[in-house]
Amino acid sequence: MRRPFIAGNWKMHGSRAQNAELIEGLLLGLPGQVPVDIAVCPPNVYLWEVGRLLKDSIVKLGAQSCCAESIGAFTGEASAAMLKDVGCTYVIVGHSERRTIYREDDALVARKFLAAQAQGLIPILCVGETLEEREKGQTMQVVSRQLKAVLDVAAPGALQQAVLAYEPVWAIGTGKNATPEQAQAVHAHIRAEVAARDANIAARLQVLYGGSVKAGNAKEIFAMPDVDGGLIGGASLKADEFLKICAAAQAH
Numbered sequence: 001m002r003r004p005f006i007a008g009n010w011k012m013h014g015s016r017a018q019n020a021e022l023i024e025g026l027l028l029g030l031p032g033q034v035p036v037d038i039a040v041c042p043p044n045v046y047l048w049e050v051g052r053l054l055k056d057s058i059v060k061l062g063a064q065s066c067c068a069e070s071i072g073a074f075t076g077e078a079s080a081a082m083l084k085d086v087g088c089t090y091v092i093v094g095h096s097e098r099r100t101i102y103r104e105d106d107a108l109v110a111r112k113f114l115a116a117q118a119q120g121l122i123p124i125l126c127v128g129e130t131l132e133e134r135e136k137g138q139t140m141q142v143v144s145r146q147l148k149a150v151l152d153v154a155a156p157g158a159l160q161q162a163v164l165a166y167e168p169v170w171a172i173g174t175g176k177n178a179t180p181e182q183a184q185a186v187h188a189h190i191r192a193e194v195a196a197r198d199a200n201i202a203a204r205l206q207v208l209y210g211g212s213v214k215a216g217n218a219k220e221i222f223a224m225p226d227v228d229g230g231l232i233g234g235a236s237l238k239a240d241e242f243l244k245i246c247a248a249a250q251a252h
């Protein structure tokens with residue numbers, strides 16, 4: 001069976017004091033071992049300090065993006081090697097906020113995926129449709145296109161060291177989550193696309209759902225057979241809420 005995975009995407013939230021309080025709350029509420037992979041993804045400026053606070057705990061560190069280039073004159077960027085150097089295990093690539101606000105296209109996301117893996121980071125590749133695309137019946141087509149852009153350039157087997165996240169854009173930060181059935185349909189589609197290339201990898205691939213997951217709706221979403229946990233935004237900023245979501249994944 002696949003291990004559930006809960007990752008908190010803090011986005012551009014936090015301060016040194018708030019981060020310390022949040023991590024303290026998380027570690028107090030977590031036993032030494034849980035049958036769930038857990039990660040937090042703070043803003044880059046806090047990665048090192050949050051990594052120190054996590055020390056040898058079961059909570060892993062992730063970044064929210066990485067540069068597609070490895071070194072050089074790229075003002076404002078952080079390379080995958082730097083993220084690895086400060087203790088990251090994971091890096092999110094292709095988040096819809098990056099795709100939309102910073103105009104990251106499928107090709108750039110694919111390059112970031114490769115850059116992350118080249119440094120031994122595990123990319124959390126986000127895919128998902130806008131409301132307009134859903135209403136036009138294009139959901140599966142959009143998700144397939146976003147996935148294909150990466151699969152076409154990655155080495156066979158690359159998804160062995162990767163996580164996928166289905167994040168419908170209309171559900172992010174809106175309080176309007178996909179229904180468990182809507183999520184399941186897209187997750188099953190994603191797994192089938194991967195299985196068409198490698199069935200063993202597809203069977204083991206963690207596919208997370210993201211978009212307005214809260215303690216109150218986590219359990220029913222995680223109960224779906226192809227949903228292996230969540231990529232959590234707003235609800236990852238409160239220790240008790242995040243812990244409840246981790247517990248819901250554990251119960252699955």
Ligand SMILES: O=C(CO)COP(=O)(O)O
Nearest residue numbers: 009172173211212233234
């Ligand atoms: O974008 C998300 C996680 O990456 C989801 O954000 P919310 O949980 O705040 O909707």
